[in-house]
Amino acid sequence: MTEFTVTPPSGMRDILPNEAYLRDTVVNKILDVYRKYNFEHIETPSLENIDNLKRQDGGENLSLIFEVLKRGEKLDQELQSDKINRDNLIDYGLRFDLTVPLVRYYVNNQANLANPFKAIQIGSVWRAERPQKGRFRQFTQCDIDIIGVKEESAEIELIDATANALLAVGFNDFEVIVNDRRLLAFIVTALGFTSDELAKAYILIDKIDKVGIEGIKNEAISTFQLEKANALMEMLSKLDQLVQANNSDLVNNFAQLGLNNLNFVELEKIIQPLENVLRICRSLSQDKYSLKFEPMLARGMGYYTGMIFEIKAKSIAYSLAGGGRYDNMIGKISNRNVPACGFSIGFERVIGLLLENSTNGNPDLNKLALIYNPEMDKLDLVMKELSNLQNMNYNVSVIPRKKEISKQLNQLIRHSFSKYCIFKQGEQTQLIKDFNI
Amino acid sequence: MTEFTVTPPSGMRDILPNEAYLRDTVVNKILDVYRKYNFEHIETPSLENIDNLKRQDGGENLSLIFEVLKRGEKLDQELQSDKINRDNLIDYGLRFDLTVPLVRYYVNNQANLANPFKAIQIGSVWRAERPQKGRFRQFTQCDIDIIGVKEESAEIELIDATANALLAVGFNDFEVIVNDRRLLAFIVTALGFTSDELAKAYILIDKIDKVGIEGIKNEAISTFQLEKANALMEMLSKLDQLVQANNSDLVNNFAQLGLNNLNFVELEKIIQPLENVLRICRSLSQDKYSLKFEPMLARGMGYYTGMIFEIKAKSIAYSLAGGGRYDNMIGKISNRNVPACGFSIGFERVIGLLLENSTNGNPDLNKLALIYNPEMDKLDLVMKELSNLQNMNYNVSVIPRKKEISKQLNQLIRHSFSKYCIFKQGEQTQLIKDFNI
Structure with a gap:
């Protein structure tokens, strides 16, 4: 006989009833918001x-x-x-994310999908990371994607929908930050970085958010030639000062960076849609949340080709959602280039924050225990009461009485029962008691 | 560069938006019913x-x-x-089912769970079966279980809840059939079968449902000694005749089988709760479905220890749900025996039957396409209409206009849009048109 291990595999976890209930509630609220934009739920195999x-x-x-x-x-x-x-x-x-499966799904089922195709995916992904606090090896991702729209109306819908979903689940102190990968590419290319070095530079710049500009200096020097690293650091500091100065004329900001060979016509083509998105989303937000251009937002993934965005909780340094445009990904596996853009809510983080602030374990006003004595009471009559009490809108558990009834009642209180009745044969109406909490 | 395969792994499948929507609806209806009995949703790792x-x-x-x-x-x-x-x-x-994970979950988390513990699990399981029509290698199971109740109130709650869940999702022509594993054990043991042969006999008897008593004869003869096989076949025929005669006095029925050494006191102890369950569930059913004792119901799994049950659609020969009592399973992995009983809805079969009868692809009265011209229209105003139309309770897609507008409109009809408006700048109220369907 082999061993039986009662714990889940390392880094994975059992979800207890209170959390599972919260997760179901949050999923349904998010789905309700996304369906107002005609996003459609889909599923792919694990x-x-x-x-x-x-x-x-x-x-x-x-x-x-x-x-x-x-x-x-x-x-x-x-x-x-x-x-x-x-x-x-x-x-x-x-699967380690929901983007690779989505792209495969789209190419496989294109003939049966609406155009544009607006997908919702909420599902588990698995990563064999070294187990550590707050990081799990199975976790839920919650993505929306628009496939088939090259215009920035896609970015606006994604940002508006995701922000409204976060509002619907109870967040209200957050900021949407927006950038375009191509702006970073402009800067880094102007400094002489090769296209092979771009991805490394993005990953490096992505860390500024956590460690500040000075915090990446050593890594910059060890990753790139000293001259390039210094030029990059200098440029990032200038950029930072411009952002701090809060000058809203973005093209002018770029002019002040003093980059060589800057093509202003091309720059304008990137910045104008970015400004559209910021302005229009601000208007749609009705001041329920704020939006900001953040030229140092880089995001880690290699596949982004245009605008990138994140939502940050203001009170805490957490990112609640992230996404961007990835126009080349479908073309790489199919014979046709199709523009695509997505936004992903950090579902586990959202649940974690909601759990911290929840009134978990509070009595549930509908939760009633119908306790009977298996040695005495007629089960026919007991079970009839189950129906009666359900019809009175209680959620009812039929529970055989134990010897130590007071211990049993205390256990029910701990599991958020608010009411109980001890079945009494011959009573027309059972006496419903409130727990004295 | 490795190959990219656009189809899912063999035997697994992509779920299209219409089906995903149906699945979500069915899950929520089932959860609503189960929560009236205080069953709690839980999740375990895959x-x-x-x-x-x-x-x-x-x-x-x-x-x-x-x-x-x-x-x-x-x-x-x-x-x-x-x-x-x-x-x-x-x-x-x-995981290949949800029962092994449930038992592990219970032992691992017992201190934090209500007693009795009433679990709902709805999740994927994986089986590397030979791919064949209607059988998938990843599919959803939908189980409820009551852990900690030895009394037949558990069986009654499970049957009542599961039948009500099937009614809630739209089934109404079904029958609950009930038996007790120990009755089969009585018969087979009285015929001289050893305890090692019991499991084989159950699996054989389980097939009668599909092929009839005569249909298992050859397998009986090849599996057991000829004498035993013949005795079993004879006994099953007698049992069948008694059932056909519809004599409701079960103990008397068993007496007529003429089995050796039948212990009527022990038999009574098994039959009385069985009769209780049938009588009480009939009363709770309010004639919305029927219940029947079926002495040849065996069910395949080895772990059942007491009552077993199934729900069958009457019009078709399909089983919609199955379950039973498994009192020894928790004791095998923990130092304490805890009674347990479960009932599982055949989720994929239920979805399959609902899809066959669904009005799939019918226009959705709330689904509206807001079509704009990206080269002409001001995106600010277009996106403002998104909000306006959502506030009028439409679900809205913002769609850039294509050259062949009539082709584009036809595509929307195929994806159940019922309304559209072509954005017109300067109009106070946009003109909403119905598709002529």
């Missing part, structure tokens, strides 16, 4: 062909895939070969 | 330690587990060993 997962711009996620062993004869063959290649042992992997 | 999965009475499911490769150093070590043992390459597996 497993993907392993080659699909390993091919994409997944960055470090590629090393975190839970891989599934082949089965039957195919596996036997591999195991019998002289030199075993681990990659030949596996055929599927658990 | 992965379990592989030893947990391989240890239980999983029957043939054990050979269908998707196994997960170890990672990092642990894997490297195994791959470098002289003789590779496939079992050492893996540490986790995808």
